Amino acid sequence: MSETQESMIVEHVLDAISDQRLRAGTKLGEQALSDLFSCNRAHVRRALATLSAYQVVDLIPNRGAFVSTPSENEARDIFQARRAIESTIIRNVVRRANDADLAALRSHLTHEDEVRRENDRPKAIRASRAFHMLLARIGRNTVLEKYLSELTMRTSLIIGLYGTNKASLCADDEHRHIVDSIASRDEARAQELVDHHLRHIENEIEFGSQSPRIGPLSFILQPSEG
Numbered sequence: 001m002s003e004t005q006e007s008m009i010v011e012h013v014l015d016a017i018s019d020q021r022l023r024a025g026t027k028l029g030e031q032a033l034s035d036l037f038s039c040n041r042a043h044v045r046r047a048l049a050t051l052s053a054y055q056v057v058d059l060i061p062n063r064g065a066f067v068s069t070p071s072e073n074e075a076r077d078i079f080q081a082r083r084a085i086e087s088t089i090i091r092n093v094v095r096r097a098n099d100a101d102l103a104a105l106r107s108h109l110t111h112e113d114e115v116r117r118e119n120d121r122p123k124a125i126r127a128s129r130a131f132h133m134l135l136a137r138i139g140r141n142t143v144l145e146k147y148l149s150e151l152t153m154r155t156s157l158i159i160g161l162y163g164t165n166k167a168s169l170c171a172d173d174e175h176r177h178i179v180d181s182i183a184s185r186d187e188a189r190a191q192e193l194v195d196h197h198l199r200h201i202e203n204e205i206e207f208g209s210q211s212p213r214i215g216p217l218s219f220i221l222q223p224s225e226g
């Protein structure tokens with residue numbers, strides 16, 4: 001059970017962070033986690049060490065593990081890193097996307113439209129993040145894909161921490177315009193749209209207004225559907 005248990009804890013915590021069920025600053029108690037996942041504390045400790053390597057959990061000596069609380073400066077650094085990485089990703093996508101990739105992008109846009117109509121914010125945020133990760137896959141640079149995975153996770157944490165004044169993470173029509181520019185193989189336009197899109201998200205974050213949500217871990221870590 002050991003490795004499976006560890007990766008199960010890691011997956012659940014990462015899901016809960018990207019869904020914004022688990023907020024910055026929440027304590028991840030070893031005993032609570034070991035009860036919740038029916039495993040021993042050594043497995044919990046290894047899972048927490050992995051999460052700390054992803055920089056979404058802080059391990060504080062004598063106090064325990066807490067979901068990271070990125071400062072405004074860190075948050076801005078993360079967005080700058082995303083603009084740098086996603087600029088290269090989108091260039092790769094424009095050059096490498098084949099017909100099947102374009103179909104996958106169009107089908108994802110349809111999925112996002114459906115999710116938006118359901119008014120399910122965590123699901124909408126997950127779908128938004130999935131769009132950026134789909135671009136990373138189509139760009140076919142697995143190193144950039146890995147870094148983007150970490151950065152988008154940390155972006156979800158930032159949005160969960162500070163909140164935004166919009167209902168969803170990504171503006172409705174911006175993803176569609178990006179896909180159109182890929183389809184017309186307009187590299188400069190695609191890069192400009194992605195850069196603008198990421199600045200738009202960053203500008204909507206209301207730094208200073210923290211909204212920590214505290215609840216029992218057993219509730220927060222329940223995996224959601226979809």
Ligand SMILES: [Zn+2]
Binds near residue numbers: 131132171175197
């Ligand atoms: Zn987006």
